[in-house]
Amino acid sequence: MNHKTDLQRENNLELKYGFQFTDLFNSQKLKELADTFYNYYEKESPAEYAEFAKYRDTKGAGFEETAVSNILISSARHLEKFLGDFFGISGELDGLKKEVDYERVLLNVKKDFFQKRVFKKFRSAGTIQASYDELNSKVSVIKKVLFSSLKWSEDEERSTAVMIDEFLELEKDYKTLIDAVKTEFNLPESSGNKANEFKNKLFSSPEAKFLFEKFPFSESDKDNFNYELIKKVLELFEHWCIRRAFDKKAKIEVKHWILYKIPLDLNYFDLVHNKEIDVEIPQRMFGKDESLRRRDGFKLTDERYNEREVMSEVEYCVFCHERKKDSCSKGLFEKDGKVKKNPLGIKLNGCPLDEKISEMHYLKNEGHTLGALAAVMVDNPMCPGTGHRICNDCMKACIYQKQEPVNIPQIETKVLTEVLNLTYGFEIYSLLTRWNPLNVKRPYALPYNGKNVLVVGLGPAGYTLSQYLLNEGFGVVGVDGLKIEHVHKDITGYKDEKGK
Numbered sequence: 259m260n261h262k263t264d265l266q267r268e269n270n271l272e273l274k275y276g277f278q279f280t281d282l283f284n285s286q287k288l289k290e291l292a293d294t295f296y297n298y299y300e301k302e303s304p305a306e307y308a309e310f311a312k313y314r315d316t317k318g319a320g321f322e323e324t325a326v327s328n329i330l331i332s333s334a335r336h337l338e339k340f341l342g343d344f345f346g347i348s349g350e351l352d353g354l355k356k357e358v359d360y361e362r363v364l365l366n367v368k369k370d371f372f373q374k375r376v377f378k379k380f381r382s383a384g385t386i387q388a389s390y391d392e393l394n395s396k397v398s399v400i401k402k403v404l405f406s407s408l409k410w411s412e413d414e415e416r417s418t419a420v421m422i423d424e425f426l427e428l429e430k431d432y433k434t435l436i437d438a439v440k441t442e443f444n445l446p447e448s449s450g451n452k453a454n455e456f457k458n459k460l461f462s463s464p465e466a467k468f469l470f471e472k473f474p475f476s477e478s479d480k481d482n483f484n485y486e487l488i489k490k491v492l493e494l495f496e497h498w499c500i501r502r503a504f505d506k507k508a509k510i511e512v513k514h515w516i517l518y519k520i521p522l523d524l525n526y527f528d529l530v531h532n533k534e535i536d537v538e539i540p541q542r543m544f545g546k547d548e549s550l551r552r553r554d555g556f557k558l559t560d561e562r563y564n565e566r567e568v569m570s571e572v573e574y575c576v577f578c579h580e581r582k583k584d585s586c587s588k589g590l591f592e593k594d595g596k597v598k599k600n601p602l603g604i605k606l607n608g609c610p611l612d613e614k615i616s617e618m619h620y621l622k623n624e625g626h627t628l629g630a631l632a633a634v635m636v637d638n639p640m641c642p643g644t645g646h647r648i649c650n651d652c653m654k655a656c657i658y659q660k661q662e663p664v665n666i667p668q669i670e671t672k673v674l675t676e677v678l679n680l681t682y683g684f685e686i687y688s689l690l691t692r693w694n695p696l697n698v699k700r701p702y703a704l705p706y707n708g709k710n711v712l713v714v715g716l717g718p719a720g721y722t723l724s725q726y727l728l729n730e731g732f733g734v735v736g737v738d739g740l741k742i743e744h745v746h747k748d749i750t751g752y753k754d755e756k757g758k
């Protein structure tokens with residue numbers, strides 16, 4: 259981060275509604291900003307605002323869990339829009355939404371095709387007669403004749419998903435048409451045109467002859483002909499996809515594709531895969547070579563997921579808040595109300611902060627990344643310090659207990675870093691630590707109350723306490739014994755004896 263550039267940027271920042279950047283550190287102005295948001299919200303959506311206002315005024319007393327979740331989600335959407343206007347970054351927020359939409363086709367094809375029709379149906383490639391190479395050469399014809407305009411060399415995974423999706427959509431419409439003999443279903447014109455276009459192109463290509471061998475319908479029987487062709491192509495795709503998962507060479511190409519990522523079963527007694535290397539002392543174990551990571555400065559945490567991998571995790575989440583089952587946040591309980599333990603005897607308490615995890619996933623799934631962060635920060639304003647760094651109690655208590663849990667820290671980290679990467683990302687994050695209307699118990703920092711507190715030790719507990727105390731109006735001084743590594747002279751202004 260370039261400190262000078264940040265200061266210049268903040269000086270140039272033009273906020274809406276007559277606010278200055280320095281106002282964002284003034285409790286009276288923060289209150290005015292909260293009132294500005296309430297007015298904005300009321301104008302945008304009077305009904306949703308009325309619910310929010312009731313929740314705010316009662317501080318949530320008497321509201322049941324799902325009602326709170328719904329209010330938070332709808333208010334987070336409006337808060338995101340408000341902050342986009344306020345900081346002049348609405349275009350960038352739209353860009354984040356578009357990134358989520360871009361991945362949608364993969365998520366749909368993964369769920370509707372790979373999970374239900376490839377992995378569930380076949381489980382292994384053993385039942386398929388044709389080899390991968392045979393199937394692949396047939397699919398290559400379809401790619402060439404119908405989908406040559408897709409960016410195969412740039413993003414083969416997405417192109418594969420788009421190709422399959424086109425046929426899935428047609429299948430849905432044609433199936434309804436064929437099944438709906440007695441009901442009135444009109445095939446959408448676009449589907450009819452597309453199916454005809456596909457049929458004509460394939461029919462006139464000598465390379466695609468294999469699709470029409472032993473074909474049960476004549477070309478004049480238009481609808482049945484098209485439906486049969488769509489089914490045939492989808493069956494070919496099913497075989498091709500499952501073969502690819504098991505073919506020695508081809509499976510390497512799809513190793514990192516989310517389309518092929520299926521959650522593994524959990525073996526609680528082999529969570530960290532070790533290789534035993536000392537038979538004399540079996541307790542002396544080592545990790546597998548491929549999982550070895552050497553410590554390099556502070557880069558101790560996992561590699562970050564990209565947008566596609568994160569969205570795959572979001573899609574895997576079943577938004578349990580809708581059924582009051584979000585155990586990642588609230589914990590898992592026995593019938594008698596006791597906290598459940600996993601087979602290792604670890605209590606499944608869920609997030610120690612009761613963070614709104616399911617709601618965050620829901621908002622991220624809609625493309626409301628900033629809204630998702632605001633929802634997280636109601637309970638965990640210091641989220642940059644948690645996530646990958648401190649605990650994974652949320653994952654341990656995820657509703658998926660027999661297979662891999664949702665990778666919540668990866669999603670949360672992505673939500674945070676996407677916001678920090680916005681033009682005024684840091685300023686927005688920083689503002690949300692002092693001003694967050696979703697946090698109805700303390701929506702903005704109170705003015706200085708004349709009392710000062712010394713916080714000794716600035717680990718997660720110390721810095722979180724400091725943040726809470728500051729928002730309650732205390733003056734806070736924090737001290738810590740951390741060894742500070744070399745900080746750039748642009749920040750410290752300090753030059754060493756060599757003048758560097």
Ligand code: SF4
Nearest residue numbers: 575576578586656657
């Ligand atoms: S992370 Fe797991 S427990 Fe939490 S909402 Fe998603 S599926 Fe449910």
